[in-house]
Amino acid sequence: xxxxxxxxxxxxxxxxxxxxxxxxxxxxxxxxxxxxxxxxxxxxxxxxxxxxxxxxxxxxxxxxxxxxxxxxxxxxxxxxxxxxxxxxxxxxxxxxxxxxxxxxxxxxxxxxxxxx
Amino acid sequence: xxxxxxxxxxxxxxxxxxxxxxxxxxxxxxxxxxxxxxxxxxxxxxxxxxxxxxxxxxxxxxxxxxxxxxxxxxxxxxxxxxxxxxxxxxxxxxxxxxxxxxxxxxxxxxxxxx
Numbered sequence: 001x002x003x004x005x006x007x008x009x010x011x012x013x014x015x016x017x018x019x020x021x022x023x024x025x026x027x028x029x030x031x032x033x034x035x036x037x038x039x040x041x042x043x044x045x046x047x048x049x050x051x052x053x054x055x056x057x058x059x060x061x062x063x064x065x066x067x068x069x070x071x072x073x074x075x076x077x078x079x080x081x082x083x084x085x086x087x088x089x090x091x092x093x094x095x096x097x098x099x100x101x102x103x104x105x106x107x108x109x110x111x112x113x114x115x116x
Numbered sequence: 117x118x119x120x121x122x123x124x125x126x127x128x129x130x131x132x133x134x135x136x137x138x139x140x141x142x143x144x145x146x147x148x149x150x151x152x153x154x155x156x157x158x159x160x161x162x163x164x165x166x167x168x169x170x171x172x173x174x175x176x177x178x179x180x181x182x183x184x185x186x187x188x189x190x191x192x193x194x195x196x197x198x199x200x201x202x203x204x205x206x207x208x209x210x211x212x213x214x215x216x217x218x219x220x221x222x223x224x225x226x227x228x229x230x
Contacts, residue, residue, distance in 0.1 A: 004158070032216035043120070043206055043221035044159075051215050089158060093216055103149065103174065104219060106158030 002027045002094050006107035013080055013114050021075040021110050023064075023090035031092040033057075033066055033073040034104065038087040047075075047088070080114045087111050118143045120222035122207050128228045129197055137192045137225050139207030147217065148190040149174070150182065153204040153224075162205075165190055197229045 007022040025031065032051045036044040048057030053068035062077045073090060090107040120141045129135055141148065149164040151174075161174030165184040179201055181193040190209075194201060207222040 036221075041223075043223045044219075045221070046218055049216070049218070091158075103161050103164060104151075104159070106160070108156050108158045 002031070002092060002105045004090050004092055004105055004107035006088075006090050006110050009109070010111035010113060013112070015082055015114055015116050016079045017114075019075070019077040019080045019084075019112070021088055021090075021112070023073045023075065023107060025071050025073065025090075025092050027071075027092055027094045029094050031094040033064070034091045034093070035062070035064055035073070035075050036089040036091060036106075038089065038109075040086070044089065080112075082114045082116055085112055085114045118220070120207055120209055120220050122205075122222040122225050124225060125223065126226050128230065130230055131198055132196050135194050135197060135227075137194075137205060137207075137227070139190045139192065139222060140188050141190075141207075141209040141220070142188065143209060143211065143220065144187065145209035145211050145220075146187070147210040148184070149208045149210070149219070150180070150190070150192045151206045151208065152176065153206060159206065162192070197227075199229050201227065202229050203227060 004025045034049045035047040037047045038044045048059040050057040050066035056065045064073050064075045087109045089109045091104040123138045146167050150162040151159040153159045160176045162180050163174050163182040165171045171182050205225045208219040210217040210219040
């Protein structure tokens with residue numbers, strides 16, 4: 001079945017540091033890939049997405065590139081801020097699963113804490 | 117404001133006492149889902165609904181029921197809650213955007229079953 005594996009957390013960084021959160025996946029078909037962010041006490045928000053190989057999703061200074069050859073979708077940000085402290089989830093939606101209407105398969109989440 | 121709302125946000129109950137968590141969306145989305153979030157496991161889909169009166173099981177449906185009598189509402193029912201259903205629950209509605217679907221999540225309901 002489909003699965004998503006994220007790097008173990010938690011990740012602790014100083015403000016303005018470079019961030020990478022690794023994400024790899026396995027899927028039956030040709031999935032769409034997503035990063036969601038969950039701020040404390042809130043629901044998940046879509047951060048960025050990519051729907052085909054070599055697409056780069058970007059938002060709020062975060063980027064991720066859909067790498068089909070390595071089945072990866074790593075999240076990066078050049079300079080993190082305290083306000084980026086949150087839980088980050090990598091997820092996929094696999095059209096080979098038929099009429100799943102966008103069902104998401106999630107990684108386990110990575111807690112990011114940014115200190116001033 | 118476009119949103120998904122859930123109630124209650126926090127609930128502590130005892131084993132076997134039936135409960136319902138409500139979910140409502142104001143975006144006229146056809147597709148709605150319930151997920152549970154557990155540490156180290158991410159989110160897992162419980163049930164989903166393609167439209168009014170059309171529902172199907174997700175990955176972890178045991179112990180849960182749903183109904184979809186109106187397009188905007190998708191309640192989650194625990195007929196006889198057990199401690200292993202202690203979790204954080206999210207409702208989501210989804211909209212097709214090009215080749216994929218984007219999901220909009222509610223704020224979550226933290227359930228504790230003692």
